[in-house]
Amino acid sequence: MENYTEFEYNLLSHKLSERVKELECLYSISRIARHHKSDLEKCLNEIIVEIPKGWQFPDKVSAFLSYGETSIGTKPNGEKFQTTSFQLTNGNKAELVVYYKTKDVGYIEQPFLYEEQFLLNQIGYEIQSLIEIEIKNQNERLIQQRLRKEDKLNLLSEITAGIAHELNTPLTNIMGYAQLLIDRETDLQKIADLEKVLKSSNHASAIVKKLMYFSCEIPSSFKDEDLNVLVKESVDLLKIQLKEKSISVSFRMDEKLPKLKMDSIQFAQVIFNLVLNAIDAMEENGKLILTTRRVNKEVRFVITDNGIGMTEEELKLLFQPFYSKKRNASGTGLGLPVSRGIIQAHQGRIEIDSEVGKGTSVTIILKV
Structure with a gap:
């Protein structure tokens, strides 16, 4: 001991004490991770509370974590801080910050130790591992749901x-x-x-x-068809249903549309289903707008009504077989699943936008 001055001894003792504190912090975080591995939110909240205990002034510092749309802890606001960041496999960036809770720290000669940055990096690595496990589990659950x-x-x-x-x-x-x-x-x-x-x-x-x-039991017969003609002919066959509710129909057709490879019988079924849905959704004197237009290498056919509209929850269920929103109880719940199947057979897709009380817009997108 005679080889050390009292100052050197105190300094060495302080450094040793800080290293022990850092190791205890890492051990505690590992314990929390093991104990709450099935509950990421609770795990990270406890880790954020535990982190300051590894720093030299635990009562004066706090921790904050952000990743994607998630944040844990109180966000720092211009205080002195240390930070580490990492990229997650889902594309989100994460950042872990240790900072002083008060700006009045000018009297502290060395607010953050050099070794504390290494500690922060290690904790960041542990947190990244925990989040990645949760991302992996979420992806596996989604895959299982899709398979089922x-x-x-x-x-x-x-x-x-x-x-x-x-x-x-x-x-x-x-x-x-x-x-x-x-x-x-x-x-x-x-x-x-x-x-x-x-x-x-x-x-x-x-x-x-x-x-x-x-069930895809009807074979398709694709020929060059004029979509505008097919739309007008199909709607004309529904004039009785339109007249019963005094619904006005506006055609906004792009006369320069190219002919498309289509099964006219099957696609007419799609038009019937969508127009009948629109009629059912509208009150007396409703307005139906049918639009065709070309957008680059795609043709878009849009059916817009000013009916009762749908909530986000209802939109999510629309394509489930046997789910029906028809108010007259005549729906089988197969119209939209069948329509989507036919559209997909035409190498197309269907998009639906709706707002309660304002109406619904159904867009069929086909490749030229």
Whole structure:
């Protein structure tokens, strides 16, 4: 001991004390990480509280962590600070800051020790590892959800295909014999009753056809088609439904659209589904706008109504099979899933924007 002056001894003792404090801080953080590894938020909150204990003035410093849209602790505001940053695999940047809680630290000769920066870097590395594990777990959960959803849809597709085939033959027979009886019948009341049978059978047949579309059981026949003509012809077939609610229709067609490779029967089904949805969403004297335009190498077909609109929660459920928002209880919940399937078969996509009380805009985007 005689080789050291009292000052040198005190300095050495202080440095040793600081190193022990730093090691204890790292140990505590590791313990917190092990104890709360399944709850990232709680884990990081406890770590931020623990960090100051590793610095030479623990009662005067505080810690702050930010990554993505998440922040933990009180954000520093111009105080003296140390910082370390790192990049996460999801593209977000993270920053860990240790800072003095008060600006009145001018009397401190050395606010931050050289070794404390290494400690901060090590803690930053530990926090990065914890966040990356959570990102990995979230990605795995998303993948599992998608796989389960795909399995359900595949099973649903097989079930609907079977149902469609089982119903198609007897429905065809019912419609055929009903028409045959109508042709032979002279009693007006019986003819009226048979026409009701035929109408109901046609409605059931339309549902079966939707099931077959949903399960991809109907082959496609693609030819060069004029989208403008197809839209106008399809809407013309719905003039009775439009007239019943006194809905006005405006066509805003780009007359220079190129012809597109389309299955006209299937795409007409899409137009029917979307326009009928718009009609159902509107009150009397509603306004329907149908627009076509070319944008670079894409053609956009937009159906806009001024109906009741939808919430964000309802928009998320729209493409789920058998989910229906129709107010008249006639919806099967297959219209939009079928429509999206047809659009995807045309190498296109569908986008829906809606606002409660203002209306809905459905955009079909097709490649030229």
